[in-house]
Amino acid sequence: MTLQGIVQIVLYLTVLLALVKPLGWYMAQVYQGHPTLLDRVLGPVERWIYRLGGVRRDDEMNWKTYAVAALLFNVAGLLLLYVLQRLQGVLPLNPQGRGAVSPSLAFNAAASFATNTNWQAYGGETTISYLTQMLGFTVQNFLSAATGMATLVALIRGLGRRSAQTIGNFWVDLTRGTLYILLPSAAVLALALVSQGVVQTLSASETVPLLQPTVDVNRKPVTEQVLALGPAASQIAIKQLGTNGGGFFNANSAHPLENPTPLSNFLEMLAILAIPAALCYTFGRMVGDTRQGWAVLAAMTIVFVGLLAAAVAAEQNGNPYLTDLGVNQTASDLQPGGNMEGKEVRFGIANSALWATATTAASNGSVNAMHDSFTPLGGLVPMWLMQLGEVIYGGVGSGLYGMLVFAIIAVFIAGLMVGRTPEYLGKKIEAYEMKMASLVILIPPMLVLMGTALAVTTGAGQASIFNPGPHGFSEVLYAFSSAGNNNGSAFAGLGANTPFYNVVLGLVMLCGRYWLVIPTLGIAGSLARKKRVPPGAGTLPTHTPLFVTLLIGVVIIVGALTFFPALALGPIVEHLAMVR
């Protein structure tokens, strides 16, 4: 690995971790209803929204009402997004004259954006009108992220409250998360991206002369190129901050108008993990013991750094098939070396591998390099990060609530070892919490493995697998891992815009999101009712290195045991074939 690559990765991690405390503190202020600097500006807007929606801020909900509200709100958004895509051809802000999106693709995209997955079976610049991008996709980027954060905050309240029947008000959490956290941060980031050259316009595409004329496949001269434009910066900012990941353009953040400079690349990568990492501090602060948040953050960071090192090493080592073709893969002053297939020269190995690790650690899914072109082991890292359940930082809200469920399982296992009723933050973990935690842990692997099995054993699924052998299997496994864990990134070789994949992946995304939100809120409701037990001699402290190790072990073992056989059929056998 090059020194320059190491410096960039260390700088990234340093800035990311430095943001955790101030951003986490601010988000705790927002969700606890404490004063913030933005109250004077946004307070009247917030009160107006409550008046408009008939919401009384102090009316708290039990877990069931909270879950129904979240579900109802999301299904309404899904339906609106579906209808918007189907009618975009007759609606305004469509300078390119895009027609209606096909029914199965509209269903897939609606499920994708409402669930914070942002799996894209369409090309943004060739399929979607500006109105659908702005009113449909961008709005869902905000609201799906705010829904994840609201679910997390409800779980934190469940852990922090004593003998309570309620876990907050969904509408208030949704509004405050959107208004005080996502909107201001997205506005700042969008302006920063525009300053770097990310496009933001309502103008139609432009035809420009090529600086270097070329010829097409028929040897006819090509002197012009059509440049797709649009309101991209405003969507890209929230796509990163909300861990959504859906690109304005088909090439996502590998597109020069979506991510033009090293600085825009750094800011976008930082935005991917900033909120998920900072929410750990928010959690600690809201439960009254910041050490708990630091412990969870430490577990996430250790796994992240380990897998990042593996991805960088795999890509920097290069591809022996390229060596056979005479490609120089040695790092020098003129090139980053390693496997540069599918990567942008301006980002190189370190920034491509770092992005791939960050975007799959978080349930973001945006890309600045093509994961399908990574080496088998380099591609295994992002795939496995998704399969771990998107809990290594994870999606905004969803990552930490997933990790807290793993923490509950970890204390349960520790309790079994010493023969005591397990406790987490003073709450006894009993049969109900374990049943709900089991649902959260088991549903995504079930969706991923059953979906993959369905695709590789049916004609409809096999028809879109363009690469033979283990790589084709990896592409299908990656697609279902991405959908089932609400990531959204893809191994590009799979032809996913077919009725089969649109419908099956759409259903997998829906189940992978809401059937985890419901048991998580169930845990929140159950824990909120319980008294807090004072720590005793047999209580396992959950802020120590021992617990961090235990938590990492549980996450890794569950992920490894569940997916190792499938990974062995895909990237592992492909790697073994490659090294010969």
Next chain:
Amino acid sequence: MVMIDLLFIGVLVAFYAISLGLIAVCQRGMED
């Protein structure tokens, strides 16, 4: 075209109904 749109909307509504059922099952589990 309208029929297939109704089919997809029906799928979404059915998913919502099943999810409400899951909430009810989880609630019953809590009360037991």
